[in-house]
Amino acid sequence: MDQSRKIRVLVAKPGLDGHDRGAKVIARALRDAGMEVIYTGLRQTPEMIAAAASQEDVDAVGVSILSGAHNTLCPRIVDLLRERGMDDCLVVVGGIIPKEDIARLKEQGVSEVFPPGTSTEDIVKFLRANVQPRT
Amino acid sequence: MPEVKEIVTPEQAAAERWEQQTLEPALRKSPERKQKFETVSLDSVERLYTPADTADIDIERDTAFPGEFPYTRGIHPTGYRGKLWTMRQFAGFSTPEETNRRFKFLMAQGQTGLSVAYDLPTLMGYDADSPLSEGEVGKCGVAVSSLADMEVLFDGIPLEQVTVSQTINAPASVLLAMYLVVAEKQGANFSKISGTLQNDILKEYIAQKEWIYPIRPAMKLVVDTFEFCTKHVPKYNPISVSGYHIREAGATALQELAFTLRDGIEYVQWGVDAGLDVDEFVPRISFFFNAHNDFFEEIAKYRAARRIWSRVMVERFGAKNPRTWQLRFHTQTAGVSLTVQQPLNNIVRVAIQALAGVLGGTQSLHTDAYDEALALPSDKAALIALRTQQIIAEETGVVNTVDPLGGSYFLESLTKKMEDGALDYFSKIDAMGGMVESIEKGFPQREIQESAYQYQKAVERGEQTIVGVNKYAMEDDDAKYDLLVIDEGVRDHQIERLDQTRTRRDSGAVVNSLDRLRKAARVGDNTMPATIEAVRAYATLGEICSALRDVYGIYEEPAF
Numbered sequence: 117m118d119q120s121r122k123i124r125v126l127v128a129k130p131g132l133d134g135h136d137r138g139a140k141v142i143a144r145a146l147r148d149a150g151m152e153v154i155y156t157g158l159r160q161t162p163e164m165i166a167a168a169a170s171q172e173d174v175d176a177v178g179v180s181i182l183s184g185a186h187n188t189l190c191p192r193i194v195d196l197l198r199e200r201g202m203d204d205c206l207v208v209v210g211g212i213i214p215k216e217d218i219a220r221l222k223e224q225g226v227s228e229v230f231p232p233g234t235s236t237e238d239i240v241k242f243l244r245a246n247v248q249p250r251t
Numbered sequence: 252m253p254e255v256k257e258i259v260t261p262e263q264a265a266a267e268r269w270e271q272q273t274l275e276p277a278l279r280k281s282p283e284r285k286q287k288f289e290t291v292s293l294d295s296v297e298r299l300y301t302p303a304d305t306a307d308i309d310i311e312r313d314t315a316f317p318g319e320f321p322y323t324r325g326i327h328p329t330g331y332r333g334k335l336w337t338m339r340q341f342a343g344f345s346t347p348e349e350t351n352r353r354f355k356f357l358m359a360q361g362q363t364g365l366s367v368a369y370d371l372p373t374l375m376g377y378d379a380d381s382p383l384s385e386g387e388v389g390k391c392g393v394a395v396s397s398l399a400d401m402e403v404l405f406d407g408i409p410l411e412q413v414t415v416s417q418t419i420n421a422p423a424s425v426l427l428a429m430y431l432v433v434a435e436k437q438g439a440n441f442s443k444i445s446g447t448l449q450n451d452i453l454k455e456y457i458a459q460k461e462w463i464y465p466i467r468p469a470m471k472l473v474v475d476t477f478e479f480c481t482k483h484v485p486k487y488n489p490i491s492v493s494g495y496h497i498r499e500a501g502a503t504a505l506q507e508l509a510f511t512l513r514d515g516i517e518y519v520q521w522g523v524d525a526g527l528d529v530d531e532f533v534p535r536i537s538f539f540f541n542a543h544n545d546f547f548e549e550i551a552k553y554r555a556a557r558r559i560w561s562r563v564m565v566e567r568f569g570a571k572n573p574r575t576w577q578l579r580f581h582t583q584t585a586g587v588s589l590t591v592q593q594p595l596n597n598i599v600r601v602a603i604q605a606l607a608g609v610l611g612g613t614q615s616l617h618t619d620a621y622d623e624a625l626a627l628p629s630d631k632a633a634l635i636a637l638r639t640q641q642i643i644a645e646e647t648g649v650v651n652t653v654d655p656l657g658g659s660y661f662l663e664s665l666t667k668k669m670e671d672g673a674l675d676y677f678s679k680i681d682a683m684g685g686m687v688e689s690i691e692k693g694f695p696q697r698e699i700q701e702s703a704y705q706y707q708k709a710v711e712r713g714e715q716t717i718v719g720v721n722k723y724a725m726e727d728d729d730a731k732y733d734l735l736v737i738d739e740g741v742r743d744h745q746i747e748r749l750d751q752t753r754t755r756r757d758s759g760a761v762v763n764s765l766d767r768l769r770k771a772a773r774v775g776d777n778t779m780p781a782t783i784e785a786v787r788a789y790a791t792l793g794e795i796c797s798a799l800r801d802v803y804g805i806y807e808e809p810a811f
Contacts, residue, residue, distance in 0.1 A: 132375050144700075183390055
């Protein structure tokens with residue numbers, strides 16, 4: 117991708133869950149890897165997340181969710197991004213996501229799901245390989 | 252240290268001789284496996300501990316006997332020879348009906364106390380029908396929106412006899428009120444009701460982050476429960492000062508210890524400032540610690556906690572009642588240490604962590620279920636977790652003597668190191684003006700974030716091993732586990748009961764009681780009587796919290 121533009125990522129915490137250890141570790145790891153990271157803070161609705169993604173013109177949204185509400189919240193985030201015309205914006209999800217749900221989330225437009233135990237390096241690699249180059 | 256030549260003690264001379272004659276030749280032949288040996292908190296551990304490492308510990312002053320100040324060796328003179336710890340498994344999911352069924356199952360299996368997990372809407376003070384509750388009802392715990400739910404939750408469970416622990420914080424005073432009203436309806440006498448309310452709001456701002464109001468009014472609500480319980484529910488523990496969540500958020504063992512005890516000091520100070528007598532309310536303050544993987548570090552943490560607390564109560568608050576000096580605590584094994592990969596390995600982790608809690612002298616214990624990195628515990632996994640405690644209690648023999656590891660050079664020196672480290676943190680926090688001020692400045696939050704990041708890096712460099720994840724990993728584990736799945740219909744079920752409740756109740760009484768609560772909050776009266784009245788009128792959790800939000804406002808997390 118174009119070296120002049122850094123990858124921009126929105127790290128988002130939807131739902132009522134307050135467990136932000138993962139979100140904050142990822143945010144810092146992506147920053148250390150040279151990306152520009154915006155962290156939404158806690159308890160953002162899908163609407164707020166999509167609005168922030170569009171306003172910040174990000175390449176990817178990283179959703180951290182540990183409460184079990186992923187099936188409700190993730191597809192809505194994808195849909196709202198598409199409605200805003202952000203067709204190339206990746207949506208990746210990290211947290212406690214049962215295996216059975218991963219395939220369904222991907223069908224609904226989630227690019228990748230990172231289960232517990234994923235190294236931050238793998239997430240960095242995935243984003244570098246999959247973010248659409250911009251001109 | 253002044254620059255003077257140190258006098259070599261006979262112990263040091265002996266150690267030097269050992270190093271030269273025995274150690275060095277051995278190291279030349281076979282070097283150690285790695286350069287540095289570290290705990291899971293990334294704290295360095297020496298090769299060997301000798302009497303030289305405990306030279307500054309005065310046995311009479313610092314270690315003493317169990318049941319005596321400063322309680323390093325435990326608060327009971329007979330340890331577990333008299334009474335075992337309470338086996339208290341945290342449970343809650345789906346509807347109050349479902350959780351009531353699980354409670355009865357656990358009690359039938361020999362569990363000796365109950366512990367309620369509430370779902371996220373309840374923890375945040377929202378009713379099941381709030382738009383913010385969508386997707387979350389009954390997921391992380393049981394959904395309770397009004398007294399009607401609480402009545403179902405404890406149906407057939409005599410609250411005068413069973414002790415119940417409730418994990419609830421921001422809206423704790425409301426859930427306490429619901430609990431008391433249910434007990435009252437069962438015919439129980441408040442003076443006989445025992446149990447524990449987590450009610451530790453400081454650690455919410457620090458780590459767990461389920462808050463509603465700004466810090467200071469939230470602290471006022473906590474003090475209201477202290478005052479109310481001291482007067483009316485004297486056997487009830489109105490707070491469980493919790494390090495568990497601080498640790499899970501990434502803190503080291505030392506940070507968990509230091510921030511938790513400093514939180515405890517803050518609560519005592521606020522109680523004293525409100526005119527409560529230290530020796531009357533502090534004996535009902537309990538603590539809650541994590542049991543993580545590093546065995547000795549954890550045991551040292553619990554022993555240091557008791558020693559620090561007793562000294563602080565005397566030195567800082569002039570406490571005279573020995574019960575004020577005694578730190579009692581609950582322990583839960585470290586959820587964060589459980590792996591999704593090869594989940595049965597978690598049974599072993601939990602057993603070892605639980606053993607640390609027991610060797611540290613815990614008063615009650617929750618052992619995590621092996622499937623908790625995947626979902627809420629299934630019946631089978633919950634049962635194995637309880638059996639793990641029963642095996643430790645009844646098969647291993649570790650309960651036969653009090654503080655079996657006391658006197659170990661390593662453990663005693665680690666206990667001292669924990670104590671010194673915690674006191675250093677206290678000085679820093681005191682210099683900021685106290686715990687509330689240090690949280691407002693983001694100090695503990697930043698410390699924890701930094702530790703979480705350093706640990707993640709150590710795992711990724713392979714310096715910290717997680718079996719089955721960064722070592723001994725296996726290709727996709729195809730084993731099938733029967734996980735607990737929460738039915739998406741739970742929310743509808745809960746909304747239906749809410750609708751019925753709202754139809755049946757006397758709405759005039761609800762409005763009046765909420766007005767009285769607003770008024771009590773506004774003028775600074777104790778909010779508990781008005782909260783109980785609102786609960787009795789079947790005002791919902793969301794309505795009561797909204798009334799308080801009207802007066803107190805809401806907390807906005809600053810960016811750190």
